[in-house]
Amino acid sequence: MKIKKISGTPWSDHIFDLVVYFAITVVTIATLYPFLNVLAISFNDSTDSVKGGITIFPRVFTFKNYETIFAYSGLMTGLKISVLRTIIGTLLGLISASMLAFTLSRVEFQARKFVSTFLALTMYVSGGLIPFYILIKNLDMIGTFGVYVLPSLVSAFNVFIIRSFIDGLPYALQESAKLDGANDFTIYWRIILPLTKPALATIALFLAVGQWNAWFDTYLFNGSKDYLTTLQFELMKVIQSTTTNAESFRGRNMTQVMAQISPESVKMAITIVVTVPILVVYPFLQRYFIKGMTLGAVKS
Amino acid sequence: MKAITNKVPLEPKVKKAQFWTIFTQQKYLYMMALPFVAWAFVFSYLPLWGWTMAFQKYQPGKSFFDQKWVGLKYFKELFQDDQFYNALRNTLGMSLMGLLAGFVVPIVFAILLNEVRLQFLKRFVQTVSYLPHFVSWVVAAGIITKMLSTDNGAVNDLLMGLHLISEPIQFMAKGHLFWGIVTASDVWKETGWNTIIYLAAISGIGPELYEAAKVDGASRLQQVRNVTLPGIRTTIVILLIISIGHLISIGFEKQFLLGNNLVRDYSQTLDLYALNYGLGMGRFSYGTAINIFNSVVSVILLFVANGIFKKITKESII
Numbered sequence: 001m002k003i004k005k006i007s008g009t010p011w012s013d014h015i016f017d018l019v020v021y022f023a024i025t026v027v028t029i030a031t032l033y034p035f036l037n038v039l040a041i042s043f044n045d046s047t048d049s050v051k052g053g054i055t056i057f058p059r060v061f062t063f064k065n066y067e068t069i070f071a072y073s074g075l076m077t078g079l080k081i082s083v084l085r086t087i088i089g090t091l092l093g094l095i096s097a098s099m100l101a102f103t104l105s106r107v108e109f110q111a112r113k114f115v116s117t118f119l120a121l122t123m124y125v126s127g128g129l130i131p132f133y134i135l136i137k138n139l140d141m142i143g144t145f146g147v148y149v150l151p152s153l154v155s156a157f158n159v160f161i162i163r164s165f166i167d168g169l170p171y172a173l174q175e176s177a178k179l180d181g182a183n184d185f186t187i188y189w190r191i192i193l194p195l196t197k198p199a200l201a202t203i204a205l206f207l208a209v210g211q212w213n214a215w216f217d218t219y220l221f222n223g224s225k226d227y228l229t230t231l232q233f234e235l236m237k238v239i240q241s242t243t244t245n246a247e248s249f250r251g252r253n254m255t256q257v258m259a260q261i262s263p264e265s266v267k268m269a270i271t272i273v274v275t276v277p278i279l280v281v282y283p284f285l286q287r288y289f290i291k292g293m294t295l296g297a298v299k300s
Numbered sequence: 301m302k303a304i305t306n307k308v309p310l311e312p313k314v315k316k317a318q319f320w321t322i323f324t325q326q327k328y329l330y331m332m333a334l335p336f337v338a339w340a341f342v343f344s345y346l347p348l349w350g351w352t353m354a355f356q357k358y359q360p361g362k363s364f365f366d367q368k369w370v371g372l373k374y375f376k377e378l379f380q381d382d383q384f385y386n387a388l389r390n391t392l393g394m395s396l397m398g399l400l401a402g403f404v405v406p407i408v409f410a411i412l413l414n415e416v417r418l419q420f421l422k423r424f425v426q427t428v429s430y431l432p433h434f435v436s437w438v439v440a441a442g443i444i445t446k447m448l449s450t451d452n453g454a455v456n457d458l459l460m461g462l463h464l465i466s467e468p469i470q471f472m473a474k475g476h477l478f479w480g481i482v483t484a485s486d487v488w489k490e491t492g493w494n495t496i497i498y499l500a501a502i503s504g505i506g507p508e509l510y511e512a513a514k515v516d517g518a519s520r521l522q523q524v525r526n527v528t529l530p531g532i533r534t535t536i537v538i539l540l541i542i543s544i545g546h547l548i549s550i551g552f553e554k555q556f557l558l559g560n561n562l563v564r565d566y567s568q569t570l571d572l573y574a575l576n577y578g579l580g581m582g583r584f585s586y587g588t589a590i591n592i593f594n595s596v597v598s599v600i601l602l603f604v605a606n607g608i609f610k611k612i613t614k615e616s617i618i
Contacts, residue, residue, distance in 0.1 A: 016520040020415045024425050027409065030488065031428050034443045037454060052452035096336050103333040110322055115333050122340050124602070127347025128591025129571060130578050135347050137360070154340045184328035213436030216553065220579075232438045236557070239442045264446075271442050278434045283427055294500040 035275070042066070042268040046261035065269040068261050075270070078231040081145075082212060085230065089149040089211040090204055096154050097203055098196060101162035102188045106174075119156040136221060145228060147221045148214070158203045161292055165199035166192060202292030205285045209278065235270045238263065354588040374589040384590070387573040390479075390566060394555070397483040399543055405491050407536065410498035411524055426499075429492025437489075441557035444485050448472060472558075478566040482554050497539065498532055505531035537612065544605035570594045 036056040041049050045060035053059075069075055103109055104116055127135075132151075141147045169192075177187050193200075215232035222228040241263075282289075323330065354374055356367040378384050409429070416422040432440060447454045448471035456468040471477055505527065513523045552571035559567030568576070570590055578587015 010519050012519045012521065016415070020412050023412050024416060024421075027491075028425050028428055031432060031492070033454065034447050035431070038443055038446065054452070096339070099332040100336050103329045106329060109326060109329050109333075110319070111330065111333060115337055118337055119340060122344040124599070125344065125348060126595060127344075127350055128588065128595055129574055130584055130587040130591055131347035131350025131353065133579060134350050134353065134360075134584060135343070139342075151343045154336045154343070156340075184326070185332065188332065209434055213434075213438075215436060215438050232436050235442065236438045239438065239445065239557070267442055267446070271439055274439055275435055279431070282430065282434050286427060286430070290496055290500075293496045 038268045038271050041265065042272045044265075046265040049265055050262060065261055065265045066273075069266060069269050069273070074226065074229055074234055075231070075273075077227060078229045078234040079273075081148075081228060082231040085145070085148040085214075086208050086211040089152065090207040092149055092153055093155065093158065093207040094200055094204055097158040097162055098193060098200065099188065100154070100159045101166055101196075102192050104159065104163045105166040106184075119154070119159055122154075123156045133220065142221045143225050143228070144222075147217055148211070148230075151217075152210070155207075158206065162196060162199045162203060165196055169195055198288060198291065201285060202288040205282070205289055206292070208281075212277065231270075231274050235267075235274055238267050238270060351588060351592055353585050354592050356585060358585045358588075360584070370585075374586050375593075377586065378589050378593065383568070383573060383577070386565060387568050387570045390555075391569045391571075394479050394482055394569065397479055398486050401483050401487050402490065402494065403540055403543060405487050406494035407498055407532075409491050410495040410502060410532075411528055413495065413499065414502050414528065415520065415524070426492070426495075429495070431492070432489040433493035435489075437553045437557050440485065440489050441554070444481070444488070444558065445472060448481070472560065473562045475563045475566040478559065478563045482558060482567075485554060485558065497535060501532040501535040502528060537609070541605045541609040544601060 033056070037054070040054050040056050040058045042065055043061055043063075044054055044058040044065075045062045046065060048060040100115070100119065104112055106112065109115075136142060136147060136151070141150070173191055173195075174187050177191055182190070213232060215230065215236050218228070218230045218233035219236065223233070352364070353367075355369060355371060357370050357373075358367055413422060413426065416425070448456070450456060450468040450470055453468070453471075455471070456465075459465045460468065469477075471481060509527050509531070510523055513527050518526065552569050552575060555567045555569050555572050556575075559572075571594065574587045574590035574594070578584060578590060
């Protein structure tokens with residue numbers, strides 16, 4: 001009796017498997033289908049799309065939707081600013097997080113306890129939206145590019161992730177460099193930074209995605225500045241202008257675009273333009289962010 | 301006794317001198333840390349100073365000392381406003397639903413994924429499930445609105461095809477559906493991402509436990525119940541406490557992007573209320589009062605949650 005149970009599979013396990021694979025299939029479709037649907041519509045002729053019935057393949061294939069949205073100047077500016085803020089914001093964030101993490105990993109650093117507590121508290125305290133707005137206003141940062149990269153420069157969470165990574169490196173490396181007469185900055189730059197690459201890759205992904213996806217700072221501070229608009233903000237304007245009747249959102253330029261192809265097609269095409277960079281990057285960094293997430297969870 | 305009294309007046313001086321010697325030795329460390337500390341002070345701590353605005357009749361352009369102090373005037377106004385209670389209800393309602401769904405679904409999904417024996421399939425599903433986490437809420441809201449729309453929306457098409465409904469439902473125009481839509485959107489976007497920690501915890505369970513269960517004749521379902529679930533119990537509790545701490549700080553992003561004028565009574569959270577009625581109308585003091593209320597309630601919830609946690613596990617997460 002017992003032997004049979006070990007070697008054979010009970011019938012309930014087959015049902016269990018069936019349930020598991022069914023559920024997994026449903027989840028996969030529910031996640032993937034919306035994206036494929038949007039992709040198909042973005043490549044489908046605008047007047048044909050209105051008839052409906054597009055699933056995951058375009059019916060009347062065309063590049064016209066993309067040609068039209070790229071002819072709209074706001075989109076090109078948005079693309080430029082989004083790329084700029086992603087690059088600059090990520091670099092600055094990496095420098096600040098890695099430098100702070102390095103100083104916190106040095107046991108003999110006098111201000112270590114103070115800096116660590118000071119940073120940790122920023123994760124819990126928040127002044128709220130309006131005090132923050134007034135602060136930016138008083139700093140004369142409204143209507144500047146700085147508002148995209150400066151307020152978020154220091155992130156305690158990122159510091160602690162990198163720091164726990166540095167703590168895992170052998171301290172003897174730093175010791176011997178010190179004996180060779182290297183100063184602390186040289187140790188950071190020449191020894192710690194190259195060895196911390198896996199952790200830096202994780203943080204870079206988090207920072208870059210955060211920068212690329214941000215829209216509210218544009219809405220709040222730079223909404224009226226055409227030259228500082230971001231892709232996400234442009235997409236938000238299109239989506240809001242057609243789901244609500246906020247005509248004020250829709251610039252004249254955009255109305256002309258929408259006269260050529262339906263708002264629906266505009267939305268879908270911009271959505272794809274905004275999503276593709278992320279789609280290209282994240283699967284390759286999967287190994288890193290899974291490590292980063294579990295590391296962060298253990299620490300916090 | 302004498303020795304001690306002799307030593308005491310000397311010590312601060314020695315300590316001070318020592319401090320400065322070490323300070324010069326560690327000047328590079330200070331140079332690498334202090335600028336960013338100052339930075340964090342400006343952007344994270346200075347806004348707290350802005351809380352004084354709630355007790356003043358704040359007028360932009362005037363200096364701090366020229367503002368008129370009004371005491372608790374704005375808090376009294378706040379507690380008399382029906383919109384405030386409406387916003388509080390929406391915040392609590394959506395957070396609770398989000399907490400429950402966001403807590404249960406990832407655990408179930410992680411367990412399901414763990415039971416997939418085909419490794420390449422498991423990895424594929426995992427990769428796909430992370431995708432929505434990486435797109436912005438702007439993109440997500442656009443896609444969700446499209447899927448729920450009455451003309452050719454996938455959800456309505458599916459329900460019509462299954463003959464569950466006879467005409468399309470106007471999802472985005474029905475206030476009482478809004479909380480559910482926000483919760484479902486959150487589940488769609490974040491479930492995959494939130495399983496990462498649970499999957500890591502599950503992979504930490506020793507295979508010998510499963511072997512032992514198998515020898516005892518446990519079915520797969522029984523293994524899940526008696527090995528997997530107890531194995532990730534601590535992780536579950538910790539994550540639950542953390543999310544209780546964040547209960548009221550759900551923000552406004554989803555509500556701002558998914559909501560519209562038709563569903564405003566159900567979509568306006570405290571943060572959105574502060575945005576619309578504080579910032580939008582230039583009533584900075586009133587808006588700050590809302591922000592303060594929100595922050596204070598969050599902190600109280602965090603401490604209460606931590607207190608419960610301490611009682612159960614004798615450990616603190618703060």
